[in-house]
Amino acid sequence: MSDSSPNHDSPPPPSITGGVSEPTVANESDTNAKCQTALQSLSSIVTTATIPPTISLLLEDNAVSAAISSLLQLPDSGAGDNNLCRWLYDTFQSAEPPLQLLVLRFVPLIAGLYLSRVPLRQPQAGFEAVLLALYAHETTSRAGQAVTVNIPDLSHPSIYHESKGPAKNNSTCLNIAVISSTLDPHGTVRSTRRARIVGVALELYYGKISSMPRESKLNFCESCEKWAGQNGEREEQKPRALIPEEESVAVGGRSEKDSGRIPLPWELVQPILRILGHCCLMGMKGEEDREVSEAASKACQSLYLRSLHDINPKAILATGSLLRLREMALDPKNQIDHTEISSDNVLSV
Amino acid sequence: MLENQSKELSENREDEITRQLWANGLCMKTTEVEAKLDEGNIQEAESSLREGLSLNSEEARALLGRLEYQRGNLEGALRLFEGIDLQAAIQRLQASAPPPEKPVNKKNRPREPQQQPVVPQHAASLVLEAIYLKAKSLQKLGRTAEAARECKSVLDSVEKIFQQGISDAQVDTRLQETVSHAVELLPSLFKDSGDYQEAISAYRRALSSQWNLDNDSCARIQKDFAVFLLHSGVEASPPSLASQVEGSYTPRNNLEEAILLLMILIKKFNSGKAKWDPSVIEHLTFALSLCSQTSVLAKQLEEVMPGVFTRVERWNSLALCYSAAGQTSAAVNLLRKSLHKHEQPDDLVALLLAAKLCSEEPSLAAEGAGYAERGVKNAQGMDEHLKGVGLRMLGLCLGKQAKVPTSDFERSRLQSESLKALDGAIAFEHNNPDLIFELGVQYAEQRNLKAASRYSKEFIDATGGSVLKGWRFLALVLSAQQRFSEAEVVTDAALDETAKWDQGPLLRLKAKLKISQSNPTEAVETYRYLLALVQAQRKSFGPLRTISQMEEDKVNEFEVWHGLAYLYSSLSHWNDVEVCLKKAGELKQYSASMLHTEGKNKNPL
Numbered sequence: 001m002s003d004s005s006p007n008h009d010s011p012p013p014p015s016i017t018g019g020v021s022e023p024t025v026a027n028e029s030d031t032n033a034k035c036q037t038a039l040q041s042l043s044s045i046v047t048t049a050t051i052p053p054t055i056s057l058l059l060e061d062n063a064v065s066a067a068i069s070s071l072l073q074l075p076d077s078g079a080g081d082n083n084l085c086r087w088l089y090d091t092f093q094s095a096e097p098p099l100q101l102l103v104l105r106f107v108p109l110i111a112g113l114y115l116s117r118v119p120l121r122q123p124q125a126g127f128e129a130v131l132l133a134l135y136a137h138e139t140t141s142r143a144g145q146a147v148t149v150n151i152p153d154l155s156h157p158s159i160y161h162e163s164k165g166p167a168k169n170n171s172t173c174l175n176i177a178v179i180s181s182t183l184d185p186h187g188t189v190r191s192t193r194r195a196r197i198v199g200v201a202l203e204l205y206y207g208k209i210s211s212m213p214r215e216s217k218l219n220f221c222e223s224c225e226k227w228a229g230q231n232g233e234r235e236e237q238k239p240r241a242l243i244p245e246e247e248s249v250a251v252g253g254r255s256e257k258d259s260g261r262i263p264l265p266w267e268l269v270q271p272i273l274r275i276l277g278h279c280c281l282m283g284m285k286g287e288e289d290r291e292v293s294e295a296a297s298k299a300c301q302s303l304y305l306r307s308l309h310d311i312n313p314k315a316i317l318a319t320g321s322l323l324r325l326r327e328m329a330l331d332p333k334n335q336i337d338h339t340e341i342s343s344d345n346v347l348s349v
Numbered sequence: 350m351l352e353n354q355s356k357e358l359s360e361n362r363e364d365e366i367t368r369q370l371w372a373n374g375l376c377m378k379t380t381e382v383e384a385k386l387d388e389g390n391i392q393e394a395e396s397s398l399r400e401g402l403s404l405n406s407e408e409a410r411a412l413l414g415r416l417e418y419q420r421g422n423l424e425g426a427l428r429l430f431e432g433i434d435l436q437a438a439i440q441r442l443q444a445s446a447p448p449p450e451k452p453v454n455k456k457n458r459p460r461e462p463q464q465q466p467v468v469p470q471h472a473a474s475l476v477l478e479a480i481y482l483k484a485k486s487l488q489k490l491g492r493t494a495e496a497a498r499e500c501k502s503v504l505d506s507v508e509k510i511f512q513q514g515i516s517d518a519q520v521d522t523r524l525q526e527t528v529s530h531a532v533e534l535l536p537s538l539f540k541d542s543g544d545y546q547e548a549i550s551a552y553r554r555a556l557s558s559q560w561n562l563d564n565d566s567c568a569r570i571q572k573d574f575a576v577f578l579l580h581s582g583v584e585a586s587p588p589s590l591a592s593q594v595e596g597s598y599t600p601r602n603n604l605e606e607a608i609l610l611l612m613i614l615i616k617k618f619n620s621g622k623a624k625w626d627p628s629v630i631e632h633l634t635f636a637l638s639l640c641s642q643t644s645v646l647a648k649q650l651e652e653v654m655p656g657v658f659t660r661v662e663r664w665n666s667l668a669l670c671y672s673a674a675g676q677t678s679a680a681v682n683l684l685r686k687s688l689h690k691h692e693q694p695d696d697l698v699a700l701l702l703a704a705k706l707c708s709e710e711p712s713l714a715a716e717g718a719g720y721a722e723r724g725v726k727n728a729q730g731m732d733e734h735l736k737g738v739g740l741r742m743l744g745l746c747l748g749k750q751a752k753v754p755t756s757d758f759e760r761s762r763l764q765s766e767s768l769k770a771l772d773g774a775i776a777f778e779h780n781n782p783d784l785i786f787e788l789g790v791q792y793a794e795q796r797n798l799k800a801a802s803r804y805s806k807e808f809i810d811a812t813g814g815s816v817l818k819g820w821r822f823l824a825l826v827l828s829a830q831q832r833f834s835e836a837e838v839v840t841d842a843a844l845d846e847t848a849k850w851d852q853g854p855l856l857r858l859k860a861k862l863k864i865s866q867s868n869p870t871e872a873v874e875t876y877r878y879l880l881a882l883v884q885a886q887r888k889s890f891g892p893l894r895t896i897s898q899m900e901e902d903k904v905n906e907f908e909v910w911h912g913l914a915y916l917y918s919s920l921s922h923w924n925d926v927e928v929c930l931k932k933a934g935e936l937k938q939y940s941a942s943m944l945h946t947e948g949k950n951k952n953p954l
Contacts, residue, residue, distance in 0.1 A: 118813040149602065149640050152609040154616060158598040159588055160556060160571070161613050177640035179604065184848060191814035191846040209582035210545065229780070231734060263782055263812050270639060277635060281580045308698060309738055310783070311705045313673035316698070317646075317666075318638035321631040328628050338569060339534040341482070341526075343419045347379075347412060348371040 034094045041090075045083045046071065055098045065105070065215055072109050078117065078124035085126030092133050100137075103130070105216045107205045111198050112223030116260040118194070128189045134201040139183040147180040179270075195267045202271035209278050214288050217279050221295035224272055228302035229261025231309050264306065266314070273318050276300050280326050297326050368419075370412060372402040379416060386417060386425060407433060411479040423486040430483040438476040439506045473510060474524040477503050481527050484534065493542035500538055501551075503531045508558070520561065529566050536573065545583040552577065553588060568614055568623040572632075575610040578603040579636055608636050612649065619654055643673040661687045665699050677706050681713065688720065697732050700724035704742035714749035721746055721770075737777025741784050744771035748791050764795050782811040786819065793826055802826045814846050817855075824858055833866045853882060853904035860912065869920050876913050883909055907936040914946050926950045 035055045042064075043051040049063040058064060071077060071084050078085065088110075092103040114127040153175065157163045180203060181196075189197055205212070205220075279296035282289075300322050307315035328334055368379040377398070385394040391413075398409040410432050417426035480503050487496035507528055511520075520528070532555045539548035552574040555562075562570070578585060587601050600606035611633040617623040630653065637646040647670035650663065658666070664687040672680040684703040688694050700720045707717025721743035728736035747767035754760035771788045778784055789804030805823040812819060820843035827836035840859045844852055856879040863872035883906045910933035917925040930947050937943070 119810065149604045149608075150598075151637075151640065151642055151645055152598050152600070152605065152612060154612055156598045158600075158609055158613075160610060161616075175642070175645070177642045179640060184850070186848070190848060192817055192851065193848050194813070194815050206582060207584075261780060263815060266641075273635075273639060278580045278582045281576065282582070305734075308701075308735065309778070309781070311701055311738065311742075313669045313702065314638050314641065314643060317634055317643065317669050317673065321634040321638070325628055325631045325635070328631070334628075338566070339485070339530045339537075341415075341418075341485070341530070345368045346371060347368060347415055347419070 031096055034096050035099065038087075038091050038094065038099055041087055045087055055102070059098065059102060059105075060213070062215065065213070068106065069109055069215075069219070072106065072113060076122065078114060078122065078127035080123065080125030080129075082126040085130055088130045089126075089133055092130065092137070101208060101211060104134075104205055104208050105212060107134070107201050108216060108220035108223050111201060112219070112226060112260075115194075115198060115262045116226060118262070131197055131201050132186065132189065134204055135183070135186060135197045138200050138204055139185055142183060144183045144185070146178050146182045149177045149179050151175040151177055195263075195265045199267040199271050202268070202275065206271055206275050206278070209275060214292055217275075217292045218295050220275060221279060221292070221299040224276065224299035225302045226260030227262050227264060227268075227272075228299070228306040231302065231305035264303075264310075264315075269303075269315055272303070273315075273322070276303075277322055280322055281329060293326070297323070300326075368416065370398070370402060370416070372404055372408070372412070375402045377401045382413070382416070383420070386413065386422070391429065407438070408475060411475045414479055415482060418482050418486060423490055426486045427483060427490075430479055430486070433476060433479050435476060435480050435502055435506060438472070439509060441472075474521065474527065477506065477524065477531075478527045480506075481531050481534075484531070484538070488534070488538060488541075493538050494544070497535065497538035497542055497544070497547070500531050500535045503527070504535060504554070507531075507560075525561060528560055529562050532560050532562060533566055533570055536570070536577075540577065540581075545581060548577065549583075549585045557588075564617070564622050565624060568617060568626070571610045571614055572626060572629060575607040575614070576628075576632060578607040578610075579632060604636060604640065608633065608640075611636065615649055615653065619652055625654075625657055638673070641673075643670040644676070646670050647674070661693045661696070665696065668699070668702060672702060672706055677709060681706050694723070695727050697724060697727050697735055700727065701735065701738055701742060704739070704746060708742060708745035708749050711749050711753045714746045714753075717746035718743055718750060734777070737774045737781075737784075740770050740774035740777065741781075741787070744768070744774060744791070745787060748787075748794070751794075764791070767791055768795070780811065782808055782816075785811060786822070789822065789826075793822075793829070798826055798830050802830065814843075817843070817847060817851060820846070821854060821858065824862075828862060828865065833862055837862045837866070849882065850886065853879065853886075856882065857904050857908070857912070860916075864916060864919075869916060872916055873913070876909060876916065879904065880906070880909050880913075907933055907940070910936070911940075911943055911946070914943075914950075918946060918949055923950055 039051055039053070039055070039058065046064060046067045049061075049067040051064060052058050052061050068084065076082070088103050088106065091099045094100075110127055110130060114124055114131065117124060152158065154161070155163055180200075183200065186193055186197065209217075276296050276299055279292050280300060281293075300319055303315065304319035304323060307319055368383075370377045370379055370382075382394050382397060385397065394413060395406065395409045398404060398413060399406065402409075402412075404412070410429050414426045414429035414433075417423075417429060480499055484496045484499035484503070487493070487499060536548050536551040536555060539545070539551050552570065555570050556567075556574065585603055585606070588599065588606075598609065600609050611629055614623065614626070614629045615633065618625050618629075630650070633649060634646060637643060637649075647667050650658075650666055650670065653663075664683045668680040668683040668687070671677075671683065681703060684699055684706070686692065687696065688699055688703060693699070701724050704717045704721035704724060707713035707720065721739055724739035725736055725743060728734075728739050744767045747763050747770060751760050751763035751767065754763065768788075768791055771784065771791060775781075775784055775788065785804055786808045789801045789808060792798075792804060793801035802823065805819065805826055808816075808819045809823060814820065820839060824836045824839045824843070827833075827839060837859065840855055840862065843855050844859070847855065856875055860872045860875040860879065863869070863875060883904055887906065910929050914926050914929035914933060917923075917929060926946070927950065930943060930950065933940070933943055
């Protein structure tokens with residue numbers, strides 16, 4: 001019988017550091033010391049590019065990011081003894097916001113590689129350690145509580161509109177929707193909790209999306225396309241009925257091309273959609289932003305086709321609306337500038 | 350007021366646009382002035398204007414600036430606007446305005462009608478328009494931060510001059526236009542320059558202060574704000590407490606505020622106060638789907654005025670909403686209407702959705718099979734990739750239909766048809782884990798356990814062991830094959846991979862396996878463990894999960910006590926059986942199986 005449990009060669013459990021909501025008591029020199037240690041240890045790992053002297057320069061340095069990305073994409077980069085994973089883990093645990101931002105920037109790549117390699121049954125303790133660190137951080141800062149949204153009821157007045165309140169009952173029938181369910185602490189990645197742990201990492205990523213560089217967002221969009229799998233995009237269309245229907249092919253074989261396709265439960269899809277919404281619709285000006293927007297739109301299209309294949313109505317609604325919104329935003333009819341003055345040929349005082 | 354509203358007399362000769370300047374009842378063609386400006390002779394242009402139209406310096410510069418702006422010479426316009434001192438103008442205006450009125454109090458109604466403060470509108474209008482155009486020029490030159498500053502100063506000045514907000518009667522059209530434009534422009538300038546916090550305050554200021562905006566502007570600003578809140582990724586601090594009223598709804602985070610604004614916009618449209626903007630309902634769809642509140646979305650869709658959507662569109666969207674919310678029968682009813690032969694019977698997505706929904710109910714399964722067949726037929730050309738989906742749905746429906754057979758022959762026929770369809774589907778979608786699972790279940794139901802176990806292992810591999818039902822299915826198939834020890838190994842592996850709260854069904858399975866292997870003591874241990882878990886789940890409200898997670902079946906405490914009672918009775922521990930039955934009885938008074946066990950207890954032979 002097939003052994004499908006991943007290698008639980010577990011890294012030391014992530015220490016529960018103080019939540020980000022508490023003000024960091026560390027003074028300037030402490031922060032600098034931590035940044036310097038991180039930079040120094042990075043220079044021993046990344047040998048193909050020079051590490052800039054300060055964190056802020058590092059955050060914007062494309063060469064170093066590219067070097068780190070290529071290191072991450074090596075075949076066994078997720079192993080437990082991988083230096084880069086160790087560095088990412090330690091850096092995130094340092095609890096310094098700029099350092100954490102640096103690690104978050106690589107979340108799409110890490111999550112993408114991790115999830116795609118799960119069927120290959122490789123031990124990925126390194127990646128798991130980093131993801132667990134992110135998960136633990138969020139668990140602590142939220143104290144495990146769920147994130148909820150109270151859906152408005154227009155019969156109650158609000159700051160933006162007037163209304164005669166509901167006739168007699170004073171009780172506000174609260175309609176609470178759960179955006180992100182409660183978090184139980186996890187010391188290792190159990191396969192049934194894998195999607196949730198990665199989902200939380202993506203939620204953290206979304207929380208800082210406005211500070212993320214373009215490359216990172218492009219990585220994310222590519223990962224999404226891979227995860228959605230091939231679902232009848234026109235270029236790849238082959239009449240698959242021609243494949244001989246032997247049991248072995250149907251049962252054992254899996255298309256090489258479609259190797260990135262993963263199960264997509266709502267715990268993953270929801271944060272993915274929020275990030276894609278941002279990438280698709282924010283910033284349609286400027287060349288760089290448009291590239292991200294294009295990539296996000298392609299990812300959205302893949303997810304839409306995938307949701308049709310799975311007949312998942314919620315995902316169909318959400319991805320469909322994102323695609324239509326992008327179309328509307330690109331339509332020149334909708335790009336009238338309402339703040340322009342009328343250009344009469346008679347100017348008067 | 351010195352405005353001259355006479356019709357324009359300009360003639361358009363090919364490229365040349367002749368413009369005219371009017372003021373103080375005098376008119377002047379712009380050709381000369383434009384020539385002077387082109388040469389860079391600002392002083393001369395200004396003086397010729399002052400003489401020609403008897404204007405003062407400020408008015409002349411404002412007019413010239415506007416001329417340059419319209420001609421597209423933004424740098425030139427900026428140079429002209431530099432000369433206008435906004436602060437001085439504001440001070441002059443404030444000095445000449447009467448002191449602000451005391452707020453009207455119901456108790457001391459004034460005996461004569463209120464007189465609005467008469468602010469010299471003309472001067473204000475000119476200066477503010479000039480500064481506004483300065484902001485626009487800066488925007489077009491890409492200097493958004495400076496543009497934002499200028500625009501903000503316009504609004505600050507307006508607030509200073511009209512301290513109680515602008516009401517209808519007070520302001521002339523031109524000034525109102527400038528103010529409305531400025532209010533709408535400011536937040537987008539901050540957004541473009543990347544200053545998100547300022548953008549948020551600008552939006553809030555635009556919406557909560559009294560600017561006398563017309564409906565369309567207000568709607569546009571509300572929509573832009575909602576889109577910003579939804580997609581910017583920047584969490585806005587909740588609106589200030591000062592603006593809250595007792596019993597009113599106050600949003601605490603971006604999503605709440607965005608949904609509120611979008612719902613208000615739809616309501617405005619429905620009552621005719623705003624123009625229909627199709628993006629509003631799309632944004633709301635996105636937001637509510639994210640929150641898994643598609644039933645609220647359905648209500649909103651139902652309230653949209655007729656004529657906006659075609660009826661089939663509306664039915665299909667509503668069906669999607671209701672099916673996402675789990676209201677299957679409502680969804681199926683709607684789809685029946687939209688798939689009627691006189692409506693849109695060939696809509697592929699609707700057919701597939703209908704088939705899927707019908708496959709969950711034995712009574713609807715035959716109908717679902719019909720939809721699935723039509724779906725398979727219609728999956729041509731570009732949609733051919735959905736053929737596999739259609740076949741899968743057909744297989745599921747036929748399999749479900751086989752549960753309400755009238756005869757053995759019928760049942761076996763349906764089952765073999767179902768297998769054929771699923772096999773056909775897998776040729777199209779050989780890496781769809783759900784399909785693999787469903788094939789396995791079909792084989793299991795037909796007692797082809799070898800195939801079933803093969804597919805169940807394949808499912809676990811394909812999903813990396815992340816789906817609980819896969820583990821359970823494999824264990825069940827193995828136990829059906831009487832391979833109890835292997836089934837137990839699988840269950841243990843599954844327990845390793847699940848978090849505590851989800852382990853209930855697995856533990857129950859394990860206990861039963863232990864019983865089957867004649868291992869009663871360990872079975873009792875397992876039951877005890879399960880009991881502790883179930884009781885703990887009952888006491889805490891359990892984790893707050895999204896709806897999909899709550900549907901995972903939990904183990905009933907009653908079942909546990911009953912299982913224990915049965916176990917003890919097989920061990921002949923009659924006292925323990927009594928205790929368990931009592932506990933079970935407390936939870937559920939009338940149960941056939943419990944009474945049966947009780948009977949056996951009384952009569953051990």
